[in-house]
Ligand SMILES: Cc1cc2nc3c(=O)[nH]c(=O)nc-3n(C[C@H](O)[C@H](O)[C@H](O)COP(=O)(O)OP(=O)(O)OC[C@H]3O[C@@H](n4cnc5c(N)ncnc54)[C@H](O)[C@@H]3O)c2cc1C
């Protein structure tokens with residue numbers, strides 16, 4: 001990285017302009033917990049590193065209306081965890097984010113970095129998809145919004161064009177009787193990469209599910225929204241037959257890699273199990289158990 | 290290529306330095322500022338031996354550019370003792386033999402200090418989770434965890 005330049009941008013415009021001028025040879029820097037590791041190992045050799053942490057929009061947590069949050073792309077895990085209201089409304093998103101690395105990593109790592117790095121196993125992504133988050137993007141041609149489930153197009157590949165940056169994540173207004181859960185399976189208990197991750201977000205009133213979103217990570221080239229799941233779950237009481245049915249759908253959607261950390265069979269089976277456990281945990285959270 | 294000028298406060302002293310864009314904070318601490326207490330073991334955020342406290346947060350100085358420290362306050366292991374008097378954690382680590390080769394120790398001490406700054410009476414589980422980003426190949430961790438818990442206990446009694 002010996003001929004790399006560093007720029008600490010103070011506005012979105014400055015960051016976007018610098019990035020688009022560099023014609024593909026610039027990288028945005030949030031916490032650096034992916035990027036600096038990649039630069040040190042020679043995987044990436046950007047000519048320009050644009051630090052985005054000083055841009056206000058990227059570094060703030062805002063409640064734009066009652067129970068409706070916008071979280072800046074570079075907010076660290078430690079800082080999001082300090083927002084007690086957000087933590088209470090979105091326990092699944094927070095637990096997914098907090099699983100990333102150690103306390104040292106949490107002091108720096110961001111949701112934006114986890115998403116934009118584009119790993120199929122990024123822990124926060126299934127939780128954000130289940131939450132129904134919208135990515136707010138800024139670029140040389142203005143702003144655009146897309147649902148997180150459409151953000152990834154392949155391992156390490158996102159919809160961001162040259163010059164475009166992720167500004168923040170817009171969460172839907174949180175309804176009452178709603179909660180979420182993220183569970184992951186790792187060969188070791190801590191400091192490891194998910195072989196399967198599953199996010200579940202539901203609204204459950206008077207024993208009827210009125211909204212549901214299920215997402216899986218690390219079982220396909222990109223994190224998945226399990227669209228069929230919502231259709232079967234909504235209107236039901238989430239009895240064991242329904243859970244079995246959706247669990248099967250989750251397993252059918254899996255198209256994982258096969259490696260020493262998890263075989264195809266194992267990853268597929270675990271996806272079904274994690275879906276059920278995450279759903280039961282979410283119901284418990286809604287009931288306040 | 291032009292060097293970047295950075296102004297910081299390190300262990301309560303104003304420190305200005307010039308760095309290359311690619312220098313990590315750890316490079317500058319060790320190679321320019323002669324603060325060699327922070328160690329580089331993995332260089333990839335896995336071991337915690339380079340831990341410092343940046344604006345109140347525990348971070349790995351190997352995963353941070355020196356240029357990013359502009360305007361920040363840093364605490365390193367060199368600032369832990371006061372006027373030659375060891376910090377209670379340093380004293381306890383010695384008494385409890387919570388170190389052997391010592392390579393991981395500055396990182397464990399900074400991490401333990403950050404923990405007690407944020408949470409003065411942690412449970413054993415909280416200590417173990419908090420210190421999960423610090424690796425030690427010698428002690429087996431138990432003595433380290435006990436030392437931190439004892440310091441927390443002593444602090445409670447003297448408060
Ligand atoms: C020891 C260790 C343990 C880890 N454990 C986990 C784990 O358990 N689970 C997991 O999912 N990850 C893990 N990671 C990976 C990493 O910490 C996370 O992916 C983290 O969320 C990245 O965030 P960051 O802010 O550090 O990103 P950075 O490294 O700053 O950026 C990552 C990528 O995103 C781009 N980028 C960043 N912000 C933006 C933006 N606003 N707009 C456009 N592009 C942007 C960067 O250019 C870069 O390509 C671990 C890393 C380490 C070192």
Ligand code: FES
Pocket residue numbers: 328329330331332333334335336337338339340349350351352
């Ligand atoms: S040297 Fe920084 S974490 Fe290992």
Ligand code: FES
Pocket residue numbers: 387388389390391392393394424425426427428
């Ligand atoms: S004392 Fe040797 S690595 Fe911890």
